[in-house]
Amino acid sequence: MTVATRVVRAPRGIALSCLAWPQEAAFRMIQNNLDPDVAEKPDELIVYGGTGRAARSWEAFDRILATLKRLKNDETLLVQSGKPVGVFRTHEWSPRVLIANSLLVPRWATWDEFRRLEALGLTMYGQMTAGSWIYIGTQGILQGTYETFAAVARRHFGGTLAGRLVVSAGLGGMGGAQPMAVTMNEGVALIVDVDPTRAERRRAQRFLDEIAASLDEALARIERYRRDRVARSVGLVANAADVLPELVRRGVVVDVVTDQTSAHDALEGYVPAGVDDPGRLRREDPEEYVRRSRASIARHCEAIVTLGRRGAVAFDYGNNLRGEAQAAGFADAFSYPGFVPEYIRPLFAEGRGPFRWVALSGNKADIARTDRLVLDLFPNDLTLSRWIRLAGERVPFQGLPARVCWLGYGERQEFGERIDDLVARGEISAPIVIGRDHLDSGSVASPFRETEAMRDGSDAIADWPILNALLNTAAGATWVSVHHGGGVGIGNSIHAGMVAVADGTPLGREKLRRVLTTDPGTGVMRHADAGYPDAIEFAQRNRIDLPST
Numbered sequence: 418m419t420v421a422t423r424v425v426r427a428p429r430g431i432a433l434s435c436l437a438w439p440q441e442a443a444f445r446m447i448q449n450n451l452d453p454d455v456a457e458k459p460d461e462l463i464v465y466g467g468t469g470r471a472a473r474s475w476e477a478f479d480r481i482l483a484t485l486k487r488l489k490n491d492e493t494l495l496v497q498s499g500k501p502v503g504v505f506r507t508h509e510w511s512p513r514v515l516i517a518n519s520l521l522v523p524r525w526a527t528w529d530e531f532r533r534l535e536a537l538g539l540t541m542y543g544q545m546t547a548g549s550w551i552y553i554g555t556q557g558i559l560q561g562t563y564e565t566f567a568a569v570a571r572r573h574f575g576g577t578l579a580g581r582l583v584v585s586a587g588l589g590g591m592g593g594a595q596p597m598a599v600t601m602n603e604g605v606a607l608i609v610d611v612d613p614t615r616a617e618r619r620r621a622q623r624f625l626d627e628i629a630a631s632l633d634e635a636l637a638r639i640e641r642y643r644r645d646r647v648a649r650s651v652g653l654v655a656n657a658a659d660v661l662p663e664l665v666r667r668g669v670v671v672d673v674v675t676d677q678t679s680a681h682d683a684l685e686g687y688v689p690a691g692v693d694d695p696g697r698l699r700r701e702d703p704e705e706y707v708r709r710s711r712a713s714i715a716r717h718c719e720a721i722v723t724l725g726r727r728g729a730v731a732f733d734y735g736n737n738l739r740g741e742a743q744a745a746g747f748a749d750a751f752s753y754p755g756f757v758p759e760y761i762r763p764l765f766a767e768g769r770g771p772f773r774w775v776a777l778s779g780n781k782a783d784i785a786r787t788d789r790l791v792l793d794l795f796p797n798d799l800t801l802s803r804w805i806r807l808a809g810e811r812v813p814f815q816g817l818p819a820r821v822c823w824l825g826y827g828e829r830q831e832f833g834e835r836i837d838d839l840v841a842r843g844e845i846s847a848p849i850v851i852g853r854d855h856l857d858s859g860s861v862a863s864p865f866r867e868t869e870a871m872r873d874g875s876d877a878i879a880d881w882p883i884l885n886a887l888l889n890t891a892a893g894a895t896w897v898s899v900h901h902g903g904g905v906g907i908g909n910s911i912h913a914g915m916v917a918v919a920d921g922t923p924l925g926r927e928k929l930r931r932v933l934t935t936d937p938g939t940g941v942m943r944h945a946d947a948g949y950p951d952a953i954e955f956a957q958r959n960r961i962d963l964p965s966t
Contacts, residue, residue, distance in 0.1 A: 423475070425451040425459060427817055429779030431847050435486050438777075438848045438920040439513045439895045444485040445777055445817065446550040446850060446916070447471055447478070452816035455554045457590050457615075462499075464552050465590030466903070467679040467686035469544025471552075473499030488513060499541040499548055509924060514896035516550075518543030521901060526908040528684070542902065545855035549898035549914040553773055554815030555593040555624055557854060560804055560822055561761075561771050562598035565734075567800070568760040569673055570602050573730050578604025580646045581672035582639060584664065584724070585734075586610060586657035586717075592677030593619040596626065596650030601807055604673075605642045606650040607635055609657045611688045616652045622813050628652040632660060636669065658690040658713035661720035671729040674721050675756070680738040681906035683710040687741070690716070711745035718742035718750050725753050732756045735856075735866035737905040758870040765858035765867075766944045766952035768826030768937030773854070774836065774919075775819040778847035784818040785809070786845055790835055791822060826937040826959060833919060833933040834926065841921035848920040850895075851933070855903055855912035858940025860885045863910035873947045879911040885939040886913035892935040893917075893928030942966075 427449040428434060435441040450471040451459045462470045462478065472478035477500040484494055484501050495503040496516040519542050521531060534540045546552040570578045583599045585592070588610035596619065599606035608625065610616050619625040626649050629635035635653045642649045653660065657678060664671060679686025688695050689709035699706045718738055725731030731753040733739050742750040757765070764770070776783035791805050801822055808820065824832060839845040853860075861867040864876035886899045898914040901907065917932045918925060938961055944952035945966045956963050 423460065424453060427452065427779070429817075431778065436488065437490050439490075439918050439925075440485050440488045442777060442848065442850050442916070442918045443514050443550060443896055444482060446775065447481060449775070449816045450547060450550055450552045451478075455552065455816040464544065464547035466544040466547065467682040468542045469547030469903070470499055470541045471547055471550065473538070473541040477501065485514075498539070499543065510893045510928065512890055512894050512897050515890070516543075516548065516896065516898035517900075518548040518898065519901040519907070520899065521907070526901065528682070528907045531902075531907045532684070542907075543898075543900045545900060545903035545912060546852075546914065548900060549855070549916070550896070551773070551775075551850070551852035551914060551916050552590070553775060553817075553819040553821065555590055555619070555622070556808070556812050556815065556819060556821055557771070557773060558591050559594040559598060559812060560808070561854075561856070562594040563601050563804065564764075564800075564823060565756050565760050566598050566602045566604070566673070569730055569732075570604075572760075574672070578602040578673070579648070580643050581605065582607065582643060582670070583673040583675075584661070584671045584729075585675045585677060586660075587677035587679070587736075588612070588615045588619045588625065588652060589677075589679065593622075593624050595677060596652070597624045597811065600626070600648040600650050601811070603646075603648045605639055605648070607639055607653060608650060609653045609655050609660045611654065611656050613654045616654050620652065622815070623811070625652045626650045628654065632663065656688065656690040656713070658717040661724070662716055665720050665723050671724050671727075673730045674724045675732050675734045676717070676721065676738050677734050677736055678738070680714055680736045680741050681902075681904060681909075683707045683714065683741055687714060689713040711741055714738060715742045715745040715747040715750075718747055722749050722752055732759050733865075735863075735904050737865050737909060740865055740905070740909065755866060755869040757867050762944075762949075763951060764823065764825070765940055766949045767955050768858050768940040769823050770825075770857035770937070770940065771821055771854045772824040772829055772832075773819060773821040773852055775817050775850040775852075776845070776847070777817065777850060778845075779817055780846050781814065781818045783845045783847070783849070784814070784820050786839060787820060787836060787849070790839070791832065794832060794835060795828065826934070826941055826955070826961075829937055830930060830933040833917070833929050837919040837921055837926050837929055840919050848918050850916060850918055851929070852914065852916040853936070855900065855914045858937065859943045860914065860936075860939070861910060861912040863905055863912065865905045865909055867910075871947050872949055875947055881939070881943045882911050882913040885936065886915070888935045888939060889913070889915040889932055892931040894932045895928075
């Protein structure tokens with residue numbers, strides 16, 4: 418079998434390939450990241466987000482698996498940018514895996530230097546959950562996208578997007594959540610992507626309802642859906658840098674506009690308009706490719722600004738489109754806000770963020786049982802209850818069955834312990850992996866996204882994600898990761914991830930209790946330290962010990 422035809426899928430069931438479930442969890446999850454139903458380009462080890470990889474090479478991938486198989490319960494595997502580099506004896510409370518991805522000394526933290534080092538085989542781009550082995554497909558970002566559009570609806574449109582048109586671009590692993598998130602909020606979506614394969618994949622997975630053959634056809638359908646207040650998503654295979662300016666020229670009334678293309682990477686992510694063979698240009702003249710990408714990004718961003726000035730609700734979805742447009746000379750790129758300061762930060766102040774869990778058994782019934790548990794534990798959270806019901810009805814599983822929902826400080830610990838009870842009693846057939854996106858309340862420094870416009874001006878302070886990783890390591894997480902450049906590109910973010918395993922054992926439960934408290938607790942701490950009154954009050958009410966607050 419050649420590398421190009423290699424198919425990777427995580428094992429299912431209760432038979433172990435490793436010495437214990439914590440190691441087995443990492444063993445299964447790195448493989449799940451590369452499941453062809455999960456990853457965008459699994460034959461290249463690319464999971465999502467441009468070139469976000471699970472491992473540096475197939476050789477490194479195989480060595481990671483072999484090492485996890487023999488890893489003892491008091492040992493820790495060290496992974497340097499997708500390559501296993503060491504195993505050391507630690508103790509049972511230590512993480513089984515510690516991961517560092519894409520980290521560069523700040524002066525050298527540029528795309529050009531990163532690509533030079535990557536070409537030498539010395540590093541890889543880990544995105545957020547690609548290189549930290551906790552990606553679950555498009556569902557992973559779906560509830561966050563749903564919550565964002567719900568917040569838009571509440572603030573601007575009386576609580577619903579019915580009859581409203583949302584325009585965006587990007588149908589990759591992250592952007593592919595947009596069409597379903599809009600229709601879950603009863604709106605009409607026009608989502609543009611240059612890649613027909615991606616568009617068709619989202620339609621086949623039911624994240625996207627239909628694909629129009631042309632802009633004229635798309636707009637005709639959309640007008641009918643808006644008039645009849647039908648929740649429907651329409652995909653269009655085209656370049657956003659062509660389509661959005663054309664919407665401006667035609668005077669199309671757009672209610673909400675944003676973007677989730679891979680604009681964070683002008684070479685490997687964004688595709689410039691007017692180039693017949695982008696792959697060839699990328700290979701033969703990368704500098705010209707980047708120049709053309711940035712010119713297209715500038716036109717794309719300018720159209721968003723114009724639509725905003727004409728009355729659309731415009732916001733940046735954290736892909737650094739504005740930063741790249743500004744680099745191309747568009748001075749007004751930052752005239753519209755990012756989604757975190759505009760809609761999400763109040764949730765972060767309470768340690769609330771995208772909590773996820775995965776059934777290592779591969780049994781869908783295990784996730785159905787956890788869905789019922791969520792509804793039983795948090796019956797008064799109507800938004801959460803609606804999400805869980807919608808997810809159960811509409812969201813397909815990709816790879817191992819999984820679920821995501823936004824839970825905060827206290828809720829994560831309570832839910833995690835109750836899952837552990839179900840595993841211990843055998844009501845769930847195998848251990849559950851519990852993790853999160855790096856996009857969380859206390860685990861990121863990203864001035865163009867999660868920490869944009871912080872109250873105290875601390876947008877670029879990167880101590881916080883490092884403290885988050887150190888504390889979760891001390892608390893007994895199963896694996897911990899520190900990455901650079903996720904979401905917004907090299908030079909623009911530092912972020913950390915954690916994963917814990919609910920295996921039904923007394924030791925596992927103690928670890929779980931601590932990690933699911935420390936992790937969201939750092940989010941409350943970070944926002945309280947920045948002076949957010951809600952975070953300060955929340956910390957006091959929950960007796961979180963913050964000496965300087």
